[in-house]
Amino acid sequence: MRKLIALSACIFGAGAVAACTTTDPYTGAPVRNNTATGAIAGALGGAALGYLTNTNRSEQGRKNAMIGAGVGALAGAAVGNYMDRQQAELRRQLAGTGVDVNRQGDNIVLNMPGDVTFAVDRADIQPRFFPVLEDVARTLNAYPQTMVDVVGHADSTGAADYNQRLSERRAASVADFLISRQVMRDRLYVAGRGEDQPIASNATAEGRAQNRRVEIILRPLTG
Template structure:
């Protein structure tokens, strides 16, 4: 029931926000999207986006069931590798030079979004210069609906455990909100923060801490 209320609240917030994210060009009269307002919406809605976002989920299997029930077919056999190969190639082409690393781990694809290109220091609002990159991510995700999406925030060890945990959650939620507001089906998402618990480099150096401050987007093939 709680998740259902959160999901309904999120849907309402995004629907209302979508109108607020448009403006009328005074020269042409054309309605256009405002990236600044869209980013503000993502940051504001982000706090509500944690855990599985399906209305009927009971964990990972619930997410799969919701997607299959929504008409998203499951992959099987050789189709899995081919599907992920094509998605990886599109992501590499779209994200070249963006600062986002595209890594293949078996049948999974991991997008590593370092905080220096995604967020300002100690902030969870997405930097406006990163909007075009996330637009490309959303576009590719919408082109390949037969994948689930885990969005995981991480922090370095500066500050308290509780603070870093909360910051990692807010950053993951901001990315998730932005993607949902750009058409990515929320039933595909799992959103969480890991705080400082999963470093990929030493926290003893500034360079290592910079690597540890990140958001990972893990794409997994939807299989039955």
């Protein structure tokens, strides 16, 4: 059964934000310290995660929460145009990062390979990937009429129940990061699919590397 994760937002005080800054070595300007801020977000957000079923948090419930927060639903030709613009922005932002941006109808799928996002057998995001997720969060905040599914996957190495839990933890880490960058938590569903949905053969090292991934699926909010 698909497991969904309900997310609790991370709230940072002014002191915590100030502690998470550093100096850009090229410009001398103060900038956010992604490593420190990401570590705080993971510690606070991950501790608050819990698993729910579809009955507790339905698709319609998510739509209602977004509309209740003042996010208007899309309709008709506006849907395709809206997703076209979002796709173009993501392709521009993520060019050369190793993240694939694919279109499936009105949906956009971001495929984040595990070897880029995580170390082997780990669920904490590699610091070098923080800027990539910063760009994703920035685009999501610019396109608020998009629902966001964060889905973790694993290869078939090891026990299936372990792979399931690892895929859930990795998806949760990505979702925590997005929430810490002000992405509205009611937009998010988070799930782990374990080893059940491979996109390549698990018989080869190359195939297993493709199967270890987190996908972010962007779907338009429609009435």
